[in-house]
Amino acid sequence: MMINLFSSFDPSTFIYSFNWFSSILIFFFLFYFYWLIPSRFNFMSLMLTKIIHSEFFILIKNPANMGMTLIFISIMFFVIMNNFFGLFPYIFTSTSHLILTLSLSLPLWLSFMIYGWLFKTNHMFSHLVPLGTPFPLMPFMVCIETISNVIRPGTLAVRLSANMIAGHLILTLLGNTGSSFSLYLMPILVIIQIALLTLETAVAFIQSYVISILLTLYSSEVN
Template sequence: MMTNLFSSFDPSSSILSLNWMSTILGMLFIPSMFWLIPSRWNFMWIKITYTLHNEFKILLNNSIKGSTLIFISLFSFIMLNNFLGLFPYIFTSTSHLILTLGLALPLWLSFMLYGWINHTTHMFAHLVPQGTPPILMPFMVCIETISNVIRPGTLAVRLAANMIAGHLLLTLLGNTGPSMSLILLNILIFTQILLLILESAVAIIQSYVFAVLSTLYSSEVN
């Protein structure tokens, strides 16, 4: 029984902590694709990346060629870390704002710098939606500015909160196991399996949402 409910998310659990090493574990599975005969998993992954490329290309309109690869890499990185966090004793790095903000903030900042330097008039036009009455324009500029500034925060908090919520629910239910009867324990195990399947779906969905929203923010500055 844990003394602190959030201790499972503590990255500094020892003097020589290797928790953050889980962030690069996904990289270790990639090199085999380059020297082994492609398997069905390889073909499935290529199909997924090709589908994502086509979708991001539509969202980005006529952006710089190859820019879809950035968002496909972002999707892959987040999804691998989300899935690795579902395994026992592997640190969930995407449940920490230091990582999610580290991904969202540089992306958003680069989009803003590129947009304001190269397309200043276009960026000013985004602050006032088309058809806004003149009397409401100052308020719309304030609202649009605030919504623009909090974008990296919402991206980071959304991903971290979803990862924390699922893991906390699994931990809370798991801690009640030792005090249950055999029948209730079987029901608990079945419920935990269902929640694990749900968390697997959340791991994919949240990485997809993060990548798609980043793509949409990028398309607005062109």
């Protein structure tokens, strides 16, 4: 029995703490690429990679940094697989923890900031004051832009984990209250849970796309 509602997101809830192994399930799908004859999975993944690469390349706007899209595509697929696997029973949703989401957003944001301030200092200073800002408002805009840059990795991490936790909490609440429902209301409860599960599937894909797009935008500001 759970101590509280949030204990379902605790990686040490069960006797054997193998919950974090759910984050490496994506590696079981990578071995399809080592076959001599390409499969449908290969063609589908390559087609998706090309489409996402064209989307990210538009945001980067620099042909010299074309290879950077592979980093964001890898992060997107990693987050998609973890979000999607978390919808299955008895599989831990690793992206609902700030430990994983911060480990994705913080190193990339730090690398962008260090590279920008070391090699493109004037460009980074110009981003602190938006174009057309009145002179009396410039000190305030510098403070606001600095704060917005500092909290970026936190907002990325909290956005992903909060969206994953919110949907799972609603599904858990509905599942726990099903025993108190009458027999006539059970079909309505099942329909609501199926609709919420469909919504959570869409959220799992959307949030992975959002975090990769935001990381691409942050890198394009530096480059």
